[in-house]
Amino acid sequence: MTPMNTAKLSITFTLNTKPTKLEIPSGITVLELLRDIVGLKGAKEGCGIGECGACTIQVDGKAVNSCLMLAAQLDGREVCTVEGLSPSEGLHPIQAAFLKKHAVQCGFCTPGLLMSTKALLDENPNPDSEAITKAVSGNLCRCTGYQQIMSAIEEVAKPCSGGDS
Numbered sequence: 137m138t139p140m141n142t143a144k145l146s147i148t149f150t151l152n153t154k155p156t157k158l159e160i161p162s163g164i165t166v167l168e169l170l171r172d173i174v175g176l177k178g179a180k181e182g183c184g185i186g187e188c189g190a191c192t193i194q195v196d197g198k199a200v201n202s203c204l205m206l207a208a209q210l211d212g213r214e215v216c217t218v219e220g221l222s223p224s225e226g227l228h229p230i231q232a233a234f235l236k237k238h239a240v241q242c243g244f245c246t247p248g249l250l251m252s253t254k255a256l257l258d259e260n261p262n263p264d265s266e267a268i269t270k271a272v273s274g275n276l277c278r279c280t281g282y283q284q285i286m287s288a289i290e291e292v293a294k295p296c297s298g299g300d301s
């Protein structure tokens with residue numbers, strides 16, 4: 137998408153733990169910054185109007201629709217995208233649970249769901265199903281019917297003392 141406002145501004149923020157300083161067009165969204173300027177394509181543009189959750193990232197630990205936030209608002213803040221989720225080797229436990237429970241089909245919704253789940257578990261490591269449903273209620277999936285997604289999140293959210301591993 138071409139930015140309408142071409143005035144430039146400088147922002148400094150943390151992106152997936154890396155200190156980052158950028159000159160950006162002042163009118164662009166965080167999603168445009170990530171995909172078109174930084175080249176991180178994990179966050180997806182589904183609706184562009186805050187309805188689908190495909191663009192979800194964490195800003196200061198909270199799940200945010202990056203299509204609705206201006207990049208200028210990132211100044212001084214901490215951003216985590218799906219690219220920052222994986223450890224240097226292997227998968228994050230949330231990613232592993234999505235694979236184990238077959239919660240991914242086309243995968244378009246998956247980065248947003250992973251980040252909404254991460255934000256939930258950062259705040260509440262053992263959420264009940266009501267809390268899980270609430271946390272991902274803004275993430276739409278056209279493929280799975282949601283049952284496998286809920287199972288995956290319940291798998292990673294369960295107390296360490298319970299169930300199989």
Ligand code: FES
Nearest residue numbers: 182183184189203
């Ligand atoms: S693209 Fe941001 S909520 Fe749909």
Ligand code: FES
Nearest residue numbers: 241242277278279
């Ligand atoms: S897996 Fe296709 S939209 Fe969710």
